[in-house]
Amino acid sequence: MDVISADKLYIAGTYRRAPVVFVEGKGSLLYDEKSAEYIDFGSGIAVAGLGHGNAAWLKAVTGQLGRLPHASNLYYTEPAARLAEKLCQRTGMKKVFLCNSGAEANECAIKAARKFGEGAGKTEILTLENSFHGRTVATLAATGQEALRKHFGPFPEGFAYARPNDIADLEAKFSDKTAAVMLELVQGEGGVTALGAEFVKRAAELCAASGALLVIDEVQTGNGRTGTLYAYMDYGVSPDIVTTAKGLGNGLPIGACMFAEKTEGVLEAGEHGSTFGGNPAVCAGACAVLDQIDGELLAGVREKSARIRAELAACPGVKGLSGKGLMIGIECEDAKETAAKCLERGLVVLTAHEKIRLLPALNIGEKELVKGLKILKEVLNGETLT
Numbered sequence: 206m207d208v209i210s211a212d213k214l215y216i217a218g219t220y221r222r223a224p225v226v227f228v229e230g231k232g233s234l235l236y237d238e239k240s241a242e243y244i245d246f247g248s249g250i251a252v253a254g255l256g257h258g259n260a261a262w263l264k265a266v267t268g269q270l271g272r273l274p275h276a277s278n279l280y281y282t283e284p285a286a287r288l289a290e291k292l293c294q295r296t297g298m299k300k301v302f303l304c305n306s307g308a309e310a311n312e313c314a315i316k317a318a319r320k321f322g323e324g325a326g327k328t329e330i331l332t333l334e335n336s337f338h339g340r341t342v343a344t345l346a347a348t349g350q351e352a353l354r355k356h357f358g359p360f361p362e363g364f365a366y367a368r369p370n371d372i373a374d375l376e377a378k379f380s381d382k383t384a385a386v387m388l389e390l391v392q393g394e395g396g397v398t399a400l401g402a403e404f405v406k407r408a409a410e411l412c413a414a415s416g417a418l419l420v421i422d423e424v425q426t427g428n429g430r431t432g433t434l435y436a437y438m439d440y441g442v443s444p445d446i447v448t449t450a451k452g453l454g455n456g457l458p459i460g461a462c463m464f465a466e467k468t469e470g471v472l473e474a475g476e477h478g479s480t481f482g483g484n485p486a487v488c489a490g491a492c493a494v495l496d497q498i499d500g501e502l503l504a505g506v507r508e509k510s511a512r513i514r515a516e517l518a519a520c521p522g523v524k525g526l527s528g529k530g531l532m533i534g535i536e537c538e539d540a541k542e543t544a545a546k547c548l549e550r551g552l553v554v555l556t557a558h559e560k561i562r563l564l565p566a567l568n569i570g571e572k573e574l575v576k577g578l579k580i581l582k583e584v585l586n587g588e589t590l591t
């Protein structure tokens with residue numbers, strides 16, 4: 206039986222997959238079963254931020270795999286400690302909880318926010334409409350998209366939703382009961398919408414004034430994606446909790462919930478945990494990822510972003526552009542159809558609601574960038590194959 210048939214027969218039908226089987230990846234190139242080459246503008250949904258099989262990452266991971274792939278959190282291991290040290294040094298955060306996914310990082314943030322607010326009777330977490338915080342029951346409750354929650358109730362109580370970039374609505378929904386405001390600074394799955402600086406500042410002010418926590422979900426925006434190490438660094442706010450995942454692993458599953466001074470001691474021994482969290486091989490790889498996200502790489506992200514935007518803005522088929530850094534949303538006639546056509550021509554792009562979403566590797570090479578943009582522009586402009 207071929208791969209697609211076996212997948213359709215045996216994998217739970219939760220995904221609508223594109224009709225391609227990828228077997229190999231190198232940097233920003235992917236290869237299918239028939240050795241056809243694709244330019245990758247999706248990075249496995251912002252995961253392979255340094256490209257597929259990044260050399261330093263691979264060396265770190267395979268080296269650690271050969272020594273000790275897993276020990277459990279009953280003992281100390283070096284890669285997890287080093288990773289947490291790097292994260293704290295680069296962000297000013299004080300402590301890190303390591304887990305395996307974005308949803309788990311947010312789950313940890315939700316538990317911490319609830320415990321933090323407990324004594325003051327603060328029981329509600331305010332998130333945004335159109336947000337995406339994960340697929341577990343609690344993170345779905347935090348996710349401001351009714352359609353994703355359908356069938357799966359009842360949900361844990363204590364979540365409210367404000368309209369993104371609507372300061373009046375944020376002020377109206379914020380109350381003495383608010384334990385935390387939880388935001389994606391650029392909504393990813395919800396349609397690549399960046400929050401305005403004034404809106405985010407107001408959220409930070411409301412939290413500071415009432416003793417609520419500012420929680421920033423950087424699962425997708427983090428690790429260089431928007432042109433700074435974490436997106437909050439360009440918003441002039443100091444979050445109390447930052448969660449991240451996707452790009453930190455460059456291909457292996459990892460999540461991190463980072464705590465600032467105010468929250469570093471909230472979760473105590475026995476109150477949270479994860480069997481795989483802080484896995485040595487994954488953490489060794491993540492250390493190699495962080496080491497490569499330096500000023501030069503970040504400047505490259507901003508430069509490439511400006512270039513891609515300028516080229517796309519000049520396309521007749523582009524109705525609008527959104528996002529930040531190398532997280533780019535494109536409004537066009539039919540995003541799903543556009544993505545399918547790009548794939549047929551050897552370019553991988555993603556969609557988010559009604560938009561095309563680009564999440565290329567932060568270090569995508571000049572040749573791949575030019576070639577991919579050419580295909581994308583041809584498809585967006587309805588040109589025939591050249």
Ligand SMILES: *Cc1c(COP(=O)(O)O)cnc(C)c1O
Pocket residue numbers: 305306307308309311337338339340389393394422423424425426450451
């Ligand atoms: C992808 C994503 C998540 C969920 O991450 P998983 O690793 O799929 O659990 C949460 N928040 C944001 C902003 C995301 O983009």
